[in-house]
Structure formats: C-alpha cells, structure tokens
Amino acid sequence: MSSGAIPPAVxxxxxxxxxxxxxxxxxxxxxxxxxxxxxxxxxxRGLQTIPAxxxxxxxxxxPLSNFEYRVGLGHDTHRLVTGRALxxxxxxxxxxxxxxxxxxxxxxxxxITDAVLGAAGLGDIGDAFPDTDPAxxxxxxxxxxxxxxxxxxxxxxxxxxxxxxxxxxxxxLVPYKSAIRGRVAELVGLPFESVNVKAKTxxxxxxxxxxxxxxxxxxxxLRRASS
Numbered sequence: 001m002s003s004g005a006i007p008p009a010v011x012x013x014x015x016x017x018x019x020x021x022x023x024x025x026x027x028x029x030x031x032x033x034x035x036x037x038x039x040x041x042x043x044x045r046g047l048q049t050i051p052a053x054x055x056x057x058x059x060x061x062x063p064l065s066n067f068e069y070r071v072g073l074g075h076d077t078h079r080l081v082t083g084r085a086l087x088x089x090x091x092x093x094x095x096x097x098x099x100x101x102x103x104x105x106x107x108x109x110x111x112i113t114d115a116v117l118g119a120a121g122l123g124d125i126g127d128a129f130p131d132t133d134p135a136x137x138x139x140x141x142x143x144x145x146x147x148x149x150x151x152x153x154x155x156x157x158x159x160x161x162x163x164x165x166x167x168x169x170x171x172x173l174v175p176y177k178s179a180i181r182g183r184v185a186e187l188v189g190l191p192f193e194s195v196n197v198k199a200k201t202x203x204x205x206x207x208x209x210x211x212x213x214x215x216x217x218x219x220x221x222l223r224r225a226s227s
Contacts, residue, residue, distance in 0.1 A: 070157070070222045072119025076110035077207075077215035088166060088173070088216075089180035089197065090142055090187060095171045099214060102131035106141035108166055108197075111218040112184065113141070113148045116159070119222045120152040145187055156224035161194040168214040173199040 084098025089108040099105035114125045122128070128151075129136050129144050136144075149159075162184065166173060173180075177197050185195040202208030208215060 066226055067223050068226050069160075070119040070121075072115035072117070072220045072222065074111040074114030074116070074118060074125075074218040074220070075215065076107045076114065076125075077213055078105045078107055079213050080211060086171075087141075088168075088176070088214075089164075090140075090183040091176055091179045093171060093173070093176055103129075103136055103139045103144070104141050107214055107216040108164060108180065108184070108218070109141035109145050109187070111216040112162065112164065112188070112220065113145045115162075115218040115220040116145070116148045116152055116222070119220055120155055120157050122148075122151060142187055149188065152222060157222040158224065159188050159190055159194075160221040160223050161196075162188060162190065162218065162220045163196045163198075164216060164218045165198045165200060166214070166216045167200050167202060167208045169202045169204065169209050169211045 078099035078101050080097045081100040082097050084100060084105070086093040086095045086098040087104050087106045090106065099107060110125055113128075117123055117125065117128060125144060125148075128148065152158075164184070166180075177199060181195050181197045182192060184197065185192045188195065202210070204210070207213040
C-alpha cells in the first residue's frame with residue numbers, strides 16, 4: 001500500500017531513532033540506511049527492539065534471511081477395532097477399542113512423522129516405513145518418528161514448532177491432551193509451549209462421527225542455516 005492511498009491523519013514518516021506509538025499511528029514508513037552505525041527502531045510498549053536494516057545493502061541482512069524454512073503437512077487415519085490398545089501421541093488412552101494397523105497405529109505420531117518427512121522433501125511415512133515390511137509389525141510409532149527426525153537432522157533441519165489436531169468422536173481427549181502434548185514435545189525435542197495439540201469430534205457425521213475411525217493432522221515448521 002502506498003502512502004498516497006492512506007489518509008494523512010494515519011500516515012507518518014519515521015527515521016531511525018524515532019519512537020512509534022502503535023495505538024496512534026496505523027501506518028509508518030521507516031527510512032532504512034546502510035551506515036554501519038545505523039540506529040535501532042525502538043518500538044514502544046516494551047516490544048523487542050528491531051534493527052533498522054536495508055535488505056539491499058551488503059552485510060545488513062534481516063536475521064530471518066540467515067535461515068531456510070520449510071513447512072510440512074501430515075495426515076493419518078485408522079479404523080477402530082476391538083482387541084487393540086488405543087495409543088495416541090505415545091499415550092495409552094482408556095477405551096473399549098483401539099486402532100487397527102501394522103504397527104501400534106498411533107495416528108498422531110504417524111501424522112507428525114509424515115509432516116516431518118514431507119517438510120524436508122523425503123516422501124511420506126508409507127515410503128519410509130511400509131506396512132508390508134514385517135520388521136515394522138507391532139512397532140512403537142515413536143521409532144518411526146525418531147528415525148524421520150534423524151534423517152532430517154542429517155540434512156541440517158531442526159523443528160521449530162508443531163501444531164496437531166486429533167479427530168475422534170469418543171473418548172473425550174481433553175483429560176489426555178496435556179500428557180500427549182508433553183510426550184510429543186519430548187519426542188520431537190521441542191519445548192512444551194512449541195507444541196500444540198487440539199482435539200475435535202466428528203459431530204456424529206462420517207466415519208469419525210460414527211466411531212468407525214480416528215484421524216490426525218499435523219503441521220511442522222523446520223529450519224536450517226542458509227548455506
């Protein structure tokens with residue numbers, strides 16, 4: 001948006017060293033300079049001080065430009081059956097049924113593994129750990145996630161944050177969310193606050209709502225230093 005499109009009452013020019021009061025100024029343009037002693041743009045109300053930089057000048061790059069970022073999306077669905085333990089996010093859930101699968105059928109760890117591999121361009125969980133391989137039968141899904149993390153870390157990537165959603169009509173997962181979040185954070189190697197776990201029902205619609213299946217989605221952000 002150009003300054004000509006903004007009413008004069010809400011547009012003001014600023015130079016390095018000026019202070020901005022966010023509640024009074026809606027739009028501001030900061031004059032960027034490339035001098036080594038460039039001043040900082042101080043934002044009032046106790047917000048972090050941000051260096052005023054000209055991205056076109058050599059040696060004055062924005063801190064984010066020192067890293068490369070990738071986003072990965074993962075998904076998994078399994079049918080509910082009798083005679084199986086229900087394990088979600090590495091946590092055992094009390095329920096009269098469990099999820100059917102070649103391994104322990106942990107939908108959340110499968111979705112996270114899928115997201116991690118996808119963000120690094122390494123295919124999906126089915127490519128890495130096929131359900132036709134007898135070696136994967138009955139395995140703890142944490143093994144898959146750890147192996148995927150080792151692969152991406154070998155390429156220089158590290159997780160930044162993770163957001164997950166579990167879809168299940170029953171049981172209610174609210175009492176388990178904190179434990180699941182903590183276990184996932186431990187496995188991925190992130191602080192508790194960098195992992196989010198949400199739980200949704202199927203509103204009694206479709207295979208989730210009819211309690212025929214459960215599913216999970218995960219989104220992960222990876223980062224590595226720019227070469």
